[in-house]
Amino acid sequence: MATFELRGLIKAYGKTRVIHGIDLLIADGEFVVFVGPSGCGKSTTLRMIAGLEEVTGGEIRIGDRVVNEVDPKERNLAMVFQNYAIYPHMSVRQNIAFGLYTSPLSKADKARKVDEAGALLGLTPLLDRRPAALSGGQRQRVAIGRAMVRDPVGFLFDEPLSNLDAQLRAQMRIEIKDLHRRLGTTIAYVTHDQVEAMTMADRIVVMKDGHILQAAPPMEIYDNPVDVFTARFIGTPSMNIVPATQSGGVVTLAEGDPNLLAGVRPHDLLVGSTIADPGLTLTGTVTAVEPLGPETLVHFDVAGRSIIATAPAHGPVTIGATVTALAPRGHVHLFDAGTEKAMGRA
Amino acid sequence: MTHTSPHTAPRLSMRTRRAIWVWAFLALPVLFYSVIRFYPTIDAFRLSFTDWNLMSEPSYIGLQNYRDMFASAEFWKVFRNTFAYLIIGTPISLILSFVIAYFLDRVRFGHTFLRALYFLPFITTASAMGWVWRWFYQPAPTGVINSVLGAVGMGQLDFLRSTTWALPSIMVTAIWAGLGFQIIIFMAGLRSIPQTYYEAAKIDGVGDFAVLRKITLPLLKPTTVFLVVFSSIGFLRIFDQVYNMTTNDPGGPLGTTKPLVLMIYQTAFNSYQMGAAAAQTVVLFTILLVISLLQLWILRTR
Numbered sequence: 001m002a003t004f005e006l007r008g009l010i011k012a013y014g015k016t017r018v019i020h021g022i023d024l025l026i027a028d029g030e031f032v033v034f035v036g037p038s039g040c041g042k043s044t045t046l047r048m049i050a051g052l053e054e055v056t057g058g059e060i061r062i063g064d065r066v067v068n069e070v071d072p073k074e075r076n077l078a079m080v081f082q083n084y085a086i087y088p089h090m091s092v093r094q095n096i097a098f099g100l101y102t103s104p105l106s107k108a109d110k111a112r113k114v115d116e117a118g119a120l121l122g123l124t125p126l127l128d129r130r131p132a133a134l135s136g137g138q139r140q141r142v143a144i145g146r147a148m149v150r151d152p153v154g155f156l157f158d159e160p161l162s163n164l165d166a167q168l169r170a171q172m173r174i175e176i177k178d179l180h181r182r183l184g185t186t187i188a189y190v191t192h193d194q195v196e197a198m199t200m201a202d203r204i205v206v207m208k209d210g211h212i213l214q215a216a217p218p219m220e221i222y223d224n225p226v227d228v229f230t231a232r233f234i235g236t237p238s239m240n241i242v243p244a245t246q247s248g249g250v251v252t253l254a255e256g257d258p259n260l261l262a263g264v265r266p267h268d269l270l271v272g273s274t275i276a277d278p279g280l281t282l283t284g285t286v287t288a289v290e291p292l293g294p295e296t297l298v299h300f301d302v303a304g305r306s307i308i309a310t311a312p313a314h315g316p317v318t319i320g321a322t323v324t325a326l327a328p329r330g331h332v333h334l335f336d337a338g339t340e341k342a343m344g345r346a
Numbered sequence: 347m348t349h350t351s352p353h354t355a356p357r358l359s360m361r362t363r364r365a366i367w368v369w370a371f372l373a374l375p376v377l378f379y380s381v382i383r384f385y386p387t388i389d390a391f392r393l394s395f396t397d398w399n400l401m402s403e404p405s406y407i408g409l410q411n412y413r414d415m416f417a418s419a420e421f422w423k424v425f426r427n428t429f430a431y432l433i434i435g436t437p438i439s440l441i442l443s444f445v446i447a448y449f450l451d452r453v454r455f456g457h458t459f460l461r462a463l464y465f466l467p468f469i470t471t472a473s474a475m476g477w478v479w480r481w482f483y484q485p486a487p488t489g490v491i492n493s494v495l496g497a498v499g500m501g502q503l504d505f506l507r508s509t510t511w512a513l514p515s516i517m518v519t520a521i522w523a524g525l526g527f528q529i530i531i532f533m534a535g536l537r538s539i540p541q542t543y544y545e546a547a548k549i550d551g552v553g554d555f556a557v558l559r560k561i562t563l564p565l566l567k568p569t570t571v572f573l574v575v576f577s578s579i580g581f582l583r584i585f586d587q588v589y590n591m592t593t594n595d596p597g598g599p600l601g602t603t604k605p606l607v608l609m610i611y612q613t614a615f616n617s618y619q620m621g622a623a624a625a626q627t628v629v630l631f632t633i634l635l636v637i638s639l640l641q642l643w644i645l646r647t648r
Contacts, residue, residue, distance in 0.1 A: 052545050073551025085546035089564040098560070102551045150550070 002063040002153040002186060003028050004049060010057030011044050011210075018044055020210045021058060026203075031180050031187045032215075035197040035233070036207035042190045043158055045207070049188060050079050050156050062153065073102070078147030082159040084139045086131050092142050093118070093127040099146040110149075117145040120179075137168040144179070154186040161196060173199050194234050198222070206230045228340040231263050231333060237297065239263045240307045242282070243337065251280045251332050251346050253303060261340070263333035271298050271311035271325045278326035279346050282307055286321050298323060387631070393624035400618055411625035420601060421609070421626075428582060428606045430513060431520070432637075435581040439521040439528060440573060446525070447532035448558075461530070468526035476590030479519040480506065483591075506591060509602045516603050520587045524580055528573055535569030536562070571645040575638050582634055583607050606630050 004026040011019035019041045026032045034042035047053040049060055051072035060067050067075050078099070086095045096114045103110065118124050121141045131139055140160055147155055157176070161169045177200050180187055191197055197204045198218045205215040206229075214226045218234075225231035225239075232238040244262035245254040251262045264280055284300040284307060296311045300323055309325035311317050334343040356363070394411055396404035415421050450460060467475060483505040486492040492502045505515040539562065547557050563570075585607040589596055596612065597604025606626065614623035 050545075050549055052548065072549045075549075077549060079546065079549045081542045081546060083540060083542055085540070085542040087543065087561060087565075089567075098547075098552070099550050101556060101560075102553070146546075146550070 003061075004154060004186060004188060005061040006045070006049075006058065007061070008058035009045070009048065009055065009060065011041070011048060011053065012056045017056075018210050019048075019056075022207075022210075022212045024205060024212060024215060026186060026188060029184045029186055031177075031189065031200060031202045032205060033189045033191060033197040033201035033203075034205045034207055035191055035194055037233070038192060039209075040207040041210040042192075042205075042207050046156050046158055046188055046190045050077055051075050076150070076153050077156055078150055078152035078154075079156040079158065080140070080143045080147050080160045082162050084131075084143040084163075086139055086142050086146070088131050091128050091130055092123060092134070092145075095131065095142050096123075096127075096145040096149055099149045103150070113149045114145075117148045120148070120182075121145050121175075135168075136164045137172055140164065140172060141175075144176070148179075148183070152185070154188065157187065157189040159191055160189075161191070162193070169193075169196075176200065195236065198234065204234070206233060224342065225333070226342050228261065228263065228335050231335070231342070235265055237266045237308050239265050239333070240269065240305075240309075241335070242302065242305060242307070244280075244334075246334065246346055249279070249329060249346055251334070253282065255303070257337075259337045260343075261335040261337050262346075263335060264327045264331060266297060266308040267310055268331040269307070269309040269325045269327045271309045271317060271323050272315055273326045275326055275328055277329065279329040279332040280327040281324060282309075283322065283324045286317055286319050286323055289317055289319060298325070300325070390624045390627050390631075393621055394628045396621045396624075398620040400620060404621065407621070411622045415622065415625055415629070423601055424597075424604050424606055424609045427513060427602065427604055428584075428633075431517060431581045431584050431605060432578055434514075435517050435521055435584075436574065436577045439524055439577055440570070442521065443525050443528035443573075444532050447529045447536060448562075450529065451533055451536045461533070464529050465526035467523050470523075472523060472586035473590045475523055476519060476587045479515075479522075479587075480591045483515055507599055509599050512592070512599060512603045516587050516591050519591065520581065520584055523587065524577060528577065531569060531573055532566070535566045539565050567645065567647075571642070574645065575641050578637055578641065579634060582630070582637065585611070606633075 004024075006022055006024045008021045008023060009019055010017065010021050022045070024032075034045060036042050044053060048055050049062075051067070051070065055068045062075055062077070087098065090098065093114055096117055097110055100110045100113065105113070114127075115124070118127050121144060123138070123141055123145060126134060126138060131142065134142065140163075143160070160176075161172050164172060173196060176189075189196075189200065201218055203215060204218055204221050206213045206221065208229055214221055214230050216224075221230060221234050225234060228241060232241065241261050241263045243254045243256075243258045244251045244260050245258055246252075246260060246262075254260070262280060269280075269282070282300075282302050284302040286298055286300045287306065288299040290297040290299070291313070293313065295313055296315055296317065298309045298311045298315075298317050300307055300309065307325070309323075311323075317323060330345055332346045334346055335341060336343055358366075393404060395406060395408060397407045397410070398404035446464065450457070450464070453460065481488065482490050484492065485502055485504065486496045491505070495502060503511060505511050543561055543565070544557065547561060552560070582605075584605045588603050588605055588608055589611075592598050592603055597608045607630065610623050610626045610630065613619050613626060
């Protein structure tokens with residue numbers, strides 16, 4: 001059990017700086033998800049915590065120990081990789097036991113721990129199989145098993161579900177979250193999938209270009225993104241952003257180069273709604289219709305911009321028709337057009 | 347106006363058309379190998395039961411060639427020499443090339459240059475190399491090795507004219523000649539092991555030696571199997587180095603360095619006993635086959 005703390009953490013390869021001095025405190029037992037586009041530095045940060053990459057500047061603390069110069073094995077962390085990193089020439093049992101290779105436990109104790117981990121992860125009937133005979137989800141569970149048996153102070157996950165299909169990914173999300181609840185160990189988890197971040201995290205850390213943009217609980221980020229990037233990155237489909245002007249609590253579409261941007265999530269922008277006194281009204285020609293079952297997404301053009309709105313499931317919207325979509329007051333996010341920083345809501 | 351109905355099936359089925367294409371491409375190499383490889387190989391079996399000096403027609407003599415061969419002391423000496431090359435040469439060259447590849451893989455500075463340096467002998471003509479090494483082995487002051495031995499106060503060794511040292515001396519040359527290729531193959535094998543395997547082991551705190559024993563070597567097994575078979579065949583067929591380093595008395599001194607291939611060469615082209623040479627070839631073929639199959643069976647994936 002331990003806290004992870006990053007203080008002014010910097011990473012550079014030669015003269016290229018990829019992490020620009022980030023600060024973060026991960027509480028004991030917290031599940032923190034680093035999310036961001038490719039190349040944002042999230043994996044590098046995780047690998048520095050693991051000890052696989054050297055720290056260029058700043059400090060990493062695990063508990064109250066500075067670990068910058070500490071060997072990976074001395075950090076007592078466990079890591080799960082995207083390609084599982086389980087050994088094809090060993091059985092599931094041997095793979096899990098490999099986590100205990102250097103442990104001073106007796107043979108019987110090691111075997112007991114492997115059996116326990118196997119049982120916890122539903123791998124008991126598979127213990128004597130080779131990885132080649134397992135599905136992707138089962139392989140990742142073996143990797144988690146190998147990480148678990150060592151009783152590490154924290155788990156590091158580097159895009160562990162990226163190689164799985166959508167259905168398995170959804171199932172493993174639940175399993176990992178459940179595992180965290182049962183073990184209560186600190187977890188740092190890296191993904192580029194914002195759905196994973198939203199569904200699993202106690203706290204999401206949004207990164208871009210080696211900076212932390214926002215670190216907050218999932219709903220806080222969803223409701224109050226600090227800037228345009230975070231607003232568009234978290235939530236699917238992405239938030240619509242249009243240039244706007246504001247007067248008396250009502251936002252209207254602006255022409256040219258205004259100093260205000262208005263953002264509205266597709267789920268807050270309703271086609272065929274009759275709410276009185278809307279915060280934002282957009283009208284345009286429908287270019288695409290995507291029925292999802294419970295609702296239908298309507299893509300339409302407003303002044304050359306593609307906007308996504310939501311319509312009732314069995315709505316009569318057709319391509320080429322002109323539609324009007326309304327967003328209720330309080331659901332329109334405002335951003336400064338220059339800095340792209342959030343300026344509250346209208 | 348031409349009009350093809352979309353419902354008209356082509357005259358030949360898709361399967362047949364594919365087969366025709368495949369065989370069209372395969373025909374040339376199949377023909378080529380049949381004429382220059384398979385036919386002579388099979389014919390060697392036939393010739394081994396004959397007495398033939400290239401001038402007259404071969405005459406059938408049954409198993410006489412084999413009886414003579416197995417009764418001759420020279421054959422058994424050559425047999426022992428050949429296996430000495432194999433049994434000493436293969437493990438030494440493999441261990442050496444693995445150790446070099448393992449460390450070269452970790453070297454960043456001058457990596458490409460070093461790799462090229464190790465590979466150089468492989469692209470050098472074997473006979474030229476044989477002569478250079480022959481020179482190294484000369485008595486001082488001509489021979490570099492004896493000069494060094496003399497300088498450090500040790501006695502001179504007459505490498506290539508000693509019945510004890512000639513075979514190991516030639517073997518060193520042969521090992522050195524094949525090293526570059528084996529290093530390159532081992533390095534390719536090492537590179538194909540995903541880096542995350544090592545990272546995972548590092549985080550689990552597994553030491554370098556345990557990683558080598560538990561991860562690197564097992565995962566390198568396909569590469570090792572290939573090189574064991576390849577290198578064994580090379581040592582069983584050793585000829586160039588021996589011939590060029592002992593030209594005064596090929597296979598000497600007193601036949602202590604003579605391998606099977608050199609014996610076949612001499613039987614065929616010095617003594618013109620084609621039938622006897624064919625019988626020796628059949629023995630070599632059988633040894634190669636048995637050793638290769640044995641190695642594949644021992645090192646098979648379980």
